[in-house]
Amino acid sequence: MAGFCPEGAPAEAGGKRQQFGSRLLSDPMRVFHHNAWDNVEWSEEQAAAAERKVRENSTQRVYPEKQVDYEINAHKYWNDFYQIHENRFFKDRHWLFTEFPELAPSQNQNHLMDLLSESKQNELPECRNKEDGPDLITEEQHKYSSDGLEHKTQTLPVEENVTQKLSHLEICTDEFPGSLATYRILEVGCGVGNTVFPILQTNNDPRLFVYCCDFSSTAIQLVQTNSAYDSSRCFAFVHDLCDEDKPYPIPRDSLDIIILIFVLSAIVPDKMQKAINRLSRLLKPGGMMLLRDYGRHDMAQLRFKKGQCLSENFYVRGDGTRVYFFTQDELDTLFTTAGLEKVQNLVDRRLQVNRGKQLTMYRVWIQCKYRKPLLSNTGS
Numbered sequence: 107m108a109g110f111c112p113e114g115a116p117a118e119a120g121g122k123r124q125q126f127g128s129r130l131l132s133d134p135m136r137v138f139h140h141n142a143w144d145n146v147e148w149s150e151e152q153a154a155a156a157e158r159k160v161r162e163n164s165t166q167r168v169y170p171e172k173q174v175d176y177e178i179n180a181h182k183y184w185n186d187f188y189q190i191h192e193n194r195f196f197k198d199r200h201w202l203f204t205e206f207p208e209l210a211p212s213q214n215q216n217h218l219m220d221l222l223s224e225s226k227q228n229e230l231p232e233c234r235n236k237e238d239g240p241d242l243i244t245e246e247q248h249k250y251s252s253d254g255l256e257h258k259t260q261t262l263p264v265e266e267n268v269t270q271k272l273s274h275l276e277i278c279t280d281e282f283p284g285s286l287a288t289y290r291i292l293e294v295g296c297g298v299g300n301t302v303f304p305i306l307q308t309n310n311d312p313r314l315f316v317y318c319c320d321f322s323s324t325a326i327q328l329v330q331t332n333s334a335y336d337s338s339r340c341f342a343f344v345h346d347l348c349d350e351d352k353p354y355p356i357p358r359d360s361l362d363i364i365i366l367i368f369v370l371s372a373i374v375p376d377k378m379q380k381a382i383n384r385l386s387r388l389l390k391p392g393g394m395m396l397l398r399d400y401g402r403h404d405m406a407q408l409r410f411k412k413g414q415c416l417s418e419n420f421y422v423r424g425d426g427t428r429v430y431f432f433t434q435d436e437l438d439t440l441f442t443t444a445g446l447e448k449v450q451n452l453v454d455r456r457l458q459v460n461r462g463k464q465l466t467m468y469r470v471w472i473q474c475k476y477r478k479p480l481l482s483n484t485g486s
């Protein structure tokens with residue numbers, strides 16, 4: 107295929123994948139020699155210009171009534187998105203296991219590399235040009251999904267089905283799906299399974315069980331109907347991570363890993379802490395929460411126009427989906443308040459280059475790993 111660059115994919119050198127942060131731009135004259143540069147230093151002027159841009163695009167806020175609509179109907183806006191795009195984007199997650207080896211701890215590294223290069227060969231032709239930028243879902247895709255949509259209010263059969271299963275599970279917690287597994291991973295806001303399926307394919311540990319949830323029933327239906335979905339190894343369910351009344355179908359202290367990829371940024375900031383607290387209780391002592399998400403002053407933030415700002419650093423796209431841009435400190439506070447300990451909290455500043463159009467795009471992502479202490483104090 108013509109090649110495409112997923113969100114923040116590390117550069118490749120000599121056929122070997124590298125972790126983020128290994129191709130440095132020391133000579134600015136060489137900027138168009140590669141598609142991407144790591145750990146780009148921002149000049150003071152550039153940082154000041156970004157501040158100005160954010161101040162400018164935040165002056166006019168979305169009307170309160172409209173803000174209520176975006177909150178109440180958040181899942182419907184995402185359903186609309188997935189009805190249009192289904193699972194046609196960002197399939198290439200070959201960076202996943204380099205950045206988060208915890209997702210396949212027992213895999214032999216060579217075996218992993220084989221699988222990864224295999225999946226690279228299988229990259230899908232419908233994936234967009236690598237020069238289009240590395241957003242998980244590009245702003246352009248969000249734009250297209252806003253046209254001609256009407257919200258559908260009926261509950262999809264899959265949702266009813268899952269809800270029934272969930273209420274049953276609340277009662278029989280000793281027989282929850284995956285209760286016999288010894289390594290359990292939950293992906294929250296899994297979308298159409300672009301992370302879950304690579305995990306199932308790569309991590310062949312027979313004791314592994316993967317849970318995944320999203321509040322978009324359309325996304326979950328796409329996961330469940332995917333030919334790679336195997337209900338003996340995986341359980342996909344509809345769940346709103348902001349819903350305090352609905353329990354997860356998993357007992358507390360039972361998960362080894364919880365992964366959040368560009369999902370926390372999609373929820374309203376004042377609900378983030380409670381959502382993380384609840385997730386934290388599901389982790390086993392020693393279990394880890396992994397996150398990759400948008401950082402403050404990422405190109406996507408600077409591109410918002412006046413009138414799209416909901417609150418400080420929180421915006422709504424043309425299709426009604428929302429996005430927050432984090433600082434490292436904010437994420438640190440969220441995780442440590444939930445009783446977790448920092449293992450990693452790094453900012454990934456990349457310069458993406460469109461060599462054809464001679465354009466530069468400054469991306470900022472944050473990657474975190476926080477562990478639940480062995481003697482845990484994450485509340486009831």
Ligand SMILES: C[S@@+](CC[C@H](N)C(=O)[O-])C[C@H]1O[C@@H](n2cnc3c(N)ncnc32)[C@H](O)[C@@H]1O
Pocket residue numbers: 180184196242243294295296297298299300301319320321322325345346347348366367368369372373
């Ligand atoms: C940017 S997409 C990322 C999807 C997925 N993590 C991936 O890597 O492809 C954000 C996802 O979060 C989901 N989401 C947003 N708010 C949510 C909430 N309150 N509860 C559960 N899922 C939510 C959306 O439906 C969407 O699938």
